[in-house]
Amino acid sequence: MEAHFETTDALETRRVALQILGTVLDKKQPLDQALDKSQGLRDLGDTRDRAFVRMMVTTLLRRLGQVDDLIKRAASDPSKDIKPPLLKHILRLGITQLVFMDVPDYAAVNTSVEIAIENKLGKTKGFVNAVLRNIARQGKNWTTQQDIPRLNTPEWILQEWVKDYDLATAIKIGEAHIIEPALDLTLKTQDRENVDYWKSHLQGEVLPNGSLRIAKAGRIEDLQGYNAGAWWVQDIAASLPATLFGDLAHKHIADVCAAPGGKTAQLAAQGAHVTALDRSARRLVRFRENLERLNLLTHVQTEAADASVWSPKAELDGVLLDAPCTASGTIRKHPDMPWIKDISDLKTLVSHQRQILQNMAQHIKIGGVLIYCTCSLFKAEGEDQIDAFLAEHKNFDRAPIAKEELGGMSEMITKTGDVRALPFHLQTLGGMDGFYISRLVRRA
Structure with missing residues (x-):
């Protein structure tokens, strides 16, 4: 159960959470954007209130399938569709507090009824009250009867995972996604x-590859070493690709789709001259700020460009292509992903990845290295993409990745020498993001 934060304005926190939830589920806006753009969240004066809102929304999205199943169990007519969507969101937030957060029953029920009345849903206050009181009595017991990973995973995603792996693996992935992730740091030195x-100094745990894992503790900016640029936030899985080039001193490497900049920072810290590409000039502003904090910007040139058509002035020693993808490997951190994307997004992204891969490959020197990676659990965005590329480009070969390059983490190395990280890998240490990495070398 998630920790409960005491709030200074009980109703306002629920109002803000309701607004953010509607933005995500009804407008399909990513949660990070909804949080960043929420004036209501900014206006909450107490950091505890803001933390409570974030916890409420992320917990709900992580458990959305379970919550909706609980609504059906608690409603007098389970077959009846609850409308309008706003009413369902109010119930969802109330249930999240009652079952998955340490919020007193009276606080969760009373604020939900008040919010319904405020939103001109006064005729439903009896229904809201009845459903939530039913949940307060029986909800936690009902969760013991739920098929948790299946409920919290949309069917199309589950079927893709079953196709790519098997049912048992798909279920293990779903189980891993309800666990809130720890915070991983990459050290500059x-x-x-x-x-x-x-x-x-940060009371962390050193991971096999040298990343540092710490318990989340307030604002990132307040942690020791942040202002000095000693480290940056980066999941262990995302930190692996940039370490697989070998000696990078004075090499010219293109980091494609580079924002927010963790991999670029790794490349620059290893002595590479980096051209960092991203389609978004706005993202590159934040990107440059991050590199300035790390004192690495002098090693990096940034360009706002479309990597599917971009060309360098001279051939490259290497390309790190972290392709735009569904981000299905980051559901632990971004629990909105399953509920705002669908199979059509996957197909569109696969096509775009192929275009970028085809373009960037032609700019690599003979003997140069192409590292392709995605934070996706779908093989269509990983293994299938590389298999198709190699079938068409006989001048590239796989360069198998060895466990020694990963700090001994052999469980994620595939038969072909690629890396396929799954969220339940490193389980005893808290898991990791889902990720795919392939290393290719141009031989002609």
Whole structure:
């Protein structure tokens, strides 16, 4: 059960959460954007209130299938569709507080009824009250009867995972997604002394590849070492691709689709000259701010460009292509993803990935390295993409990745020498993002 935050304005926090939830589920806006754009969230004066809103919405999205199943169990007529959507959102937030957060029953029920009345749903107040009181009595017991990973995974996603892996693996992925992730940091300097220093000062755990995992503790900006540029936030899975080039001193590497900049920072810290591409000039502004904080901007040139048509002035020693994808491997961090994307998004992205891959490959020197990666669990965006590319480009070969390059993490290396990280890998240490990596070398 998630921790409960005492709030200074009980009704206002629920109003803000309701607005954000509607923006995500009804308008299909990513949660991060909805949070960033929420004036109501900014206007909450107390950091505890803002934290409570975030926790309420993320917990609900992580458990949305379970919550909707509980609504059906608690309603007098389970077959009846609850309308308008606003009413269903009010019930969803109330149930989330009652079952999955340590919120007193009276607070969750009373605020939900008040919010319904405020939104001109006064005729439904008896229904809201009855459903939530039923949940307060029986909800936690009902959760023991639920098929949790299936309920919280849309059917189209589950079927893709079953096709790509098998049912047992698909279920394990779904189980991993309801666990809130820890915070991983990549250290700018990777020597043992520096790693030990930050392990001690941030009370973290060193992961097999040298990343540092810490418990979430308030604002990132307030952590020791942030202002000094000693580290940056980056999941262990996302930190792996940039370490697979070998010696990067004085090499010219293009980091494609580079924002927010973690991989670019890794490349620059290893001595590469980096051209960082991103379609969004707005994202590149934040990107440059991050690199300035890390004191790495002098090693990096940024360009706002479409990587499917961009060409460099000279051939490249290497390309790191972190292709735009469904981000299905990051559901632990972005629980909105399953509910705002569908199979058509996957098909569109696969086509776009292919265009970028085809374009960037032609700009690599003979002997140069292409690392293709996605934070996706769908093989259509990973293994299938690379298999199709190699079938068409006989001048590229796979360069198998060895477990020693991953700090000994052998469970994620495939038979072909690619990396397929799953959310339940490193389970005893808290898991990781789903990720795919393939390393190719141009031989002619």
